[in-house]
Amino acid sequence: MMISTQQLEDSAVVTIEGNIDSESGHDLSVALMKVMEWEDVQHVDFDLATVNTVTSAAIGKLINFYKFMEQKCGTMSISAISEGLRKQFREIHLDRIIPIK
Amino acid sequence: MKREEIPFYVYGFSDGEVGLFSRGMRQLQVIPVTTLTIRSWLGKPDVSVCAVRISSEEDLNLFRQLRVEYPMHSWGACVDPGHTSFLSQLLCREGFVLFLHPLEKESLSIAIQRLLGNIFKGRIQASVHRGLRVMHQSYRWKTDEIEVQAVAQLIAGQLEMGEFCFQGRDKDAAVLAIEEALINAVEHGNLELDSALKEQDIMGLAYEAEKTRRLLDKMYSARRVSIELSIDRDKAACTIMNEGPEFDFEAELDRADAVECLEKASGKGIFLIKRVFDRIIYSDGGKSVTLVKHKKPEVFL
Secondary structure, three states: OEEEEEEEOOEEEEEEEOOEOOOOHHHHHHHHHHHHOOOOOOEEEEEEOOOOOEOHHHHHHHHHHHHHHHHOOOEEEEEEEOHHHHHHHHHOOHHHOOOEO | OOHHHOOOEEEEEEOOEEEEEEOOOOOEEEEEOOHHHHHHHHOOOOOEEEEEEEOOHHHHHHHHHHHHHOOOOEEEEEEOOOOHHHHHHHHHHOOOOEEEOOOOOOOHHHHHHHHHHHHHOOOOOOEEEOOEEEEEEEEEEEOOOOOHHHHHHHHHHHHHHOOOOOOOHHHHHHHHHHHHHHHHHHHHHHOOOOHHHHHOOOOOHHHHHHHHHHHOOHHHHOOEEEEEEEEOOOEEEEEEEOOOOOOOHHHHHHHHHOHHHHHOOOOOHHHHHHOOOOEEEEEHHHOEEEEEEEOOOOOOO
């Protein structure tokens, strides 16, 4: 898995390439914590176009990150998502929590 | 000859020759052959067991081609004395199921018949049944040695060979489901980590730190994770066992079904397993979980 983060004034983009498995969970934590330190950021968009599966642990981190953004009156969304991951998120009802465009 | 009369084929080839053995024939026929003739000869057989004496790179490449062409076969390798060490390592890496070292000066036909004898007598676990391979595999790792992702890939690969999942999204979902079950066995079973720790901080750092600590503690790390994989024509069953304490698995299943679980950082592993497997059966006080997948009936038009 490859993960990159980019700040654009008051928003940020997190791009993840490849499946998020048990070995890459820590890298996800590190990247999200970095974004959490960007105080000016009010909206974070995730590009998951090349991610097919995400472990339950990583889903938990995404949910907690979503809650963190809510607490700072910010927003989080997923703008690009693979069909496989959209199906996974739909089946576990994650799409009811995190907005998927 | 009707297909049912040939429960399986055995091929062997070396120096341009191939041997065909079927139960009906009860003898080995050796003929000159190329990959092309093997293909036309086979048509689309239900099953074959291949025993190959590999003594050159050319043999190996031919074998690899056939293996790609017929992924459902039980593949065996006869390795010539003198090549054993190098080829053994190579073949093991390439995932061969059966392994046979012919005795020195043993002819290919004798080696293949010895392989057959072992299959008939049940000495080799991989065998054939009604046109599909019946497979039983056992694996065991210490908690601090298991590479969860690699093992999940391995098991999903076996499911794919049995046509219980298919390359692509389907297989990705199977890898993920097995990974989740393995993580449960390792982290909540052998390492006795409480999911509540994940809720202590946003990114679950307390959980990760405790996991690292326990992996260094022999009381936890010496415990083993065992896997029994059984695949037959209609059903695949993967049993994952840990050596941790018993737990209330019924409560865990209820919790996973609860709506409030959706917004929590933990408890979604069961969801991901249920997406792929038809049944999740806990036993031995929750220390053993069997994931069962049935093959969907084929539709003939």
